[in-house]
Every structure is written in C-alpha cells, then in structure tokens.
Amino acid sequence: MRVKICGLTRAEDAQHAARCGADLLGLVAAESPRRLTLAQAAEVARVRAEFPVRTVGVFHRQSRELILEWIERVPLDLVQVHPEDGTGWPVPVILTRRLQGPLREAPQPPAGFLLYEVFVAGRPGGTGQTFPAEWLESGVPPGRYFLAGGLTPENVAARVRRLRPFGVDVSGGVERSPGVKDPERVRRFIEEARHAELG
Secondary structure, three states: OEEEEOOOOOHHHHHHHHHOOOOEEEEEOOOOOOEOOHHHHHHHHHHHHOOOOEEEEEOOOOOHHHHHHHHHHOOOOEEEEOHHHOOOOOOOEEEEEEEOOOOOOOOOOOOEEEEEEEOEOOEOOOOOOOOOOHHHHOOOOOOOEEEOOOOOOOOHHHHHHHHOOOEEEEOHHHEEEOOEEOHHHHHHHHHHHHHHHHO
16 A cells, blocks of 8 residues: 655655655645645655655646656656656656546556546646545556545545555645645544555
C-alpha cells in the first residue's frame, strides 16, 4: 500500500507527512488553490534529503517545457498527468483517469500507474468527491492503480478493504484549509490505510 499526500504547500507539512510514513508527496503545478511555483515546490521537496519519500508533480495542460523543467529542478520522481498531457516523460507516470460510470474495460496502464477519481465537469481533479466502489469492481485494471477522490481518515479503511488499490491519494480530506494540512488527520489517514491493508 502506497500513501500519497497531495496538495502540499508547506515544508513543515511535507516533513510531518514523511515522518508519519507517507510514500509520495504531491506538488501541484496545475490550476488549484494548492498551486505552487517551481521555487516553492523545490523548497517543499527538500524533505527528500531527510526521508525516503518520492515527489510527484501534478499537472494538467501545462506545457511540455514547464513539466520537464519541474522534473529537473524540483526535482520530481514521478509526474501525474492526464491523457491529453502527452507521453514519453523521463520519469514514471501516474495517469489520471476520471470516471463517469462503471469501468467497462480495464485499460492498459502506462509505464507507471493509473489514478482513478470521479469526473466533475469543469474540474481537472481535486474535487473531494467519491465514486461508488462498484464502478471499479466491474473492471479493475490489471496494473497498479491509486484510488483518489473524497478520501478521509474516516473512510479510507473501508475503501481499501473493498477495492484493494495499490495506493491511496488524499489532499482535502486531511486539511485545515486548502494547502494547509492538519497534522493529526494526516497521521490518522496513513495509520488507517496501513491497518486496512493488513486487515
């Protein structure tokens, strides 16, 4: 089970998440209340020097040049992109797929991972909304996937036990305000996800 704490905007929140056992730290470049400049992302990513965590840049319709610059200068270990953002990235990819109904057929994953969240018109992601578990149970992909959308310390265990994803992704569900994480909710989220994996 991999745990991704996304939408980090402060170095202290990244350090706390890493200390609690997060595997991946999400740094948002896409349009969002949690959007960072490259310099801000590099500051948050400095936690990599202290903890065995990996950084993920979250993009949507940014230029290829900008994404490549982030990969090199933040630096990033993975990129999270939408299908329209292209292919051929020099680091592993988390490909975002937004569900509008049951998954009818299992797509082939990229050289990396898939991430499933619910489709909301006009929103590229980070909606805080869940989708029915049945949507994935009807066609769970053969590769590795992350479960996202509306996860909280209160519901992550049940979702993990039912769907058995490779990883879980949370942002708003562990926040005090957009981009400001609640330390206790971060700790509880990671703990609940880990316990559910063993259950």
